[in-house]
Amino acid sequence: MAASVVLTVGLTVSALPSAAADASQLSRKEKATATGKDQPHEDLTPAEREVIDVTMAPRDWEALGKKKATRAGNTLPAPRSAPGSDISPEAGARQDEEAGLQHPGHIAQPSDYDEDAAEEWPDSDEDDEGARAPSGGLGKSPVQSLSKQCLAESQAKTKHGNIFHRFLFCRDSKVRFRYFTPTxxxxxxxxxxxxxQRTVSQASKGKNGIRFHRAYTQFVAGSISYSFRLPIDQVRAEYIKLGSRSTCQQGPRVCDVSGSxxxxxxxKDWKRERPWRSQWFYQDITNKPGTSKGRDQLVYHKWRVEWTTWGTLFPIVPLRRHVSEYRQLRCHTVYNKYGSSEAQDGCAFSEKPLMMPYSLSNSETKEAVEHIEQAVTMPDTTYPLSAPPGTDNPPRKEIPGVWGVGPRAPLHRLQIMDPRRAANESHKDQACEQRGRYAKTGIPPAKQPGSGQDCDEYPFxxxxxxxxNREWDFSVKAIKSDHNQKAGGALGKFFTxxxxxPWDDNLLAPANERFWVHFVR
Structure with a gap:
């Protein structure tokens, strides 16, 4: 069911004589209805919508449409930014998990990480006659194909919206504005x-020197309808304005909003059907690394969309508006990608759990995926054994990293040159060859890799x-070499x-990036 919000904007103005003339045309029963006593949630429940009422003097209604409308991009000024506290990487990570695990949004599929299937932000809008996009690969409108996929999912119609993947968020919110005149x-x-009201936000991911995401907003043309009691109001209604804006909770010290x-x-302009590229307004929310922590200069910030209604010739003061729920982003500057000294700046919707999808039906990686499944669901059947054969009551093995299975603990990536990678390799080799510390518990000779096979390990x-790792157990198994290599290649694409x-020893564990394996059947 679509999340619905009725917006109630209040304007306190004194009643004018002509307002009574409007009301005098009504019967006693109509007057009761007009004053709101029996009015008007006839098709709504309190849980579905929240009302914003716009109270306007008659002169304001008469002014609608009498003066040529200003250009479409006319904006109301932003109020002063409220100061907010910074979000530490640790607190941000905890909030990621609380929100992300409740609302994971789109579950990644193996095809999301196929080289040909994964769609990057284009260098220009796909239907913008070849015009160059602004910095960061983000255009004047959101990427159409992925945005439509995001909006088609049921999560997009909830109050939380849909984190489709790490770089794309969308939400559709049903809105009702009610208008009154004092009498x-x-x-x-x-x-x-x-x-x-529709929002699509894309996070930047490129060598642009700026850490930001772009929030695109619109009121969907085919969704707009209105109903007014007086015929003249029905005509004037087309000149009412509907608008949105983005705000950042932490204020300008942490993040700025362009054109705020x-x-x-x-x-009348919202109702016109137009090409995708010309339906949108957008604002950039820029994240500042000055308050960052850790090797990758992490900064968390919270962002939301507000929307309201006003007129070309009448301001709504005080301005009251509906606000969406905050969504959290993590921005970073990575200097160590593949050993490069070149910075990779960007942001990501970090609330979404990171899941590496492996298909149990993919014939090209089947043995590697089956090994992961066995390691997590039946760890005591895997090598190395937890104790030499014949030991009474050997301890049970615990192997982490698969979503919803086993210990459910996450995995953490290591840097390419991290010495712990070499240590992992050494332990794996000893267990595969039944030597060293695994001389009695490793793979016996009859089950060791033969021609065309590799010794696969999990966790990776x-x-x-x-x-x-001393806190967790691991598993090794002989599998087909090509299955092992293709599964490893898919993991590398997932990381990229x-x-x-990668893990940062300067940060507490909750602030480090984590991911899970997710089985797709």
Missing amino acids: PYGKFYRGKVDAT GFQGQEI QSTLEGAS KNVVL
Whole structure:
């Protein structure tokens, strides 16, 4: 079910004589209805919508449409930013887990990490006649194909919205505006506007020198309808403006919003069907590394969208607006990608759990994936054994890293040159060859790799939880070489596509990037 919000904006103005004339045309029963006593949640429940009422003097209604509308991009000024506290990497990571595990959004599929199937942000809008996009690969409109996939998922119609993947968020919110005029009988109900407010946000991921995400907003053309009691109001309604803006909770010391006023246009313009690229307003939310921590200069910030209604010739003061729930981003500057000294700046919707998808039905990686499944679901059947054969009551093995299975603890990537990778390799080799510390518990000679086989290990050699980790157990098994290599290649693509940051010893464990394996059947 779509999340619905009725917006109630209040404007306190004194009643004018002509308001009584409007009300005098109504019967006693109509007056009761007009003043809101029986009005108007006829199709709503309190849990579905929240109302924003717009109370306007009659002169404001008469002014609608009399003066040529200002250009579509007219904005209301932004109020002064409220100061906020910084989010530490540790606190940000905890909030990631709380929100992300409750609302994981799109579950990644293996095809998401195929080289040909994974879509990068284009250098130009796909239907913008070849115009160059702004820095960071983000255009004047969101990437159409991925945005439509995101919006098609049921999560997009909830109050939380849909974190489709690490770099794309979307939400559709049903909105109702109700409009009133003060009269001697109370507030005279004039009518309502229903619409769907749409937000799509893309996070930057490139060598642009700026850490930001771009929030695109619109009121969906086909969703806008209105109903007013008086015929003249039905005509004037087309000149009412609907608009949105983005805000950052922490204020300018941590993040800035470009063009931070409300951006919108009149209903008659919103209702026009136009090409995808010309339907949107956008604002950039830039994250500042000055308050960062750790090797990768991590900064967390919270962002949301607000929306309201106003007129070309009448401001709504005080301005009251509906606000969406905050979504959290983590921004970073990576200097160590593949040993390069060149910085990789970007942001990600970090609330979404990172899951590496492996298909149990993929014939090209089948033996590698089956090994992971066995290691987590039946760890005591794997090598190395937890104790030499014949030991009474050997301890049970615990192997982490698979979503919803076993200990459910996550994995953490290691840097390519991290010495713990070499230690993992050493432990794996000893267990595979039944020597060293695993001389009595490793793979027996009859089950060791033969021609065309590799000795596969899980957790992965590239993770902190690998074979040398003292807190967790591990598994080794002889599998087909090509299965092992293709499964490893998929993991490498997953790290690259999602900008999975390696473990940083300078940060507490909760602040380090974590991921899970997710089985796809």
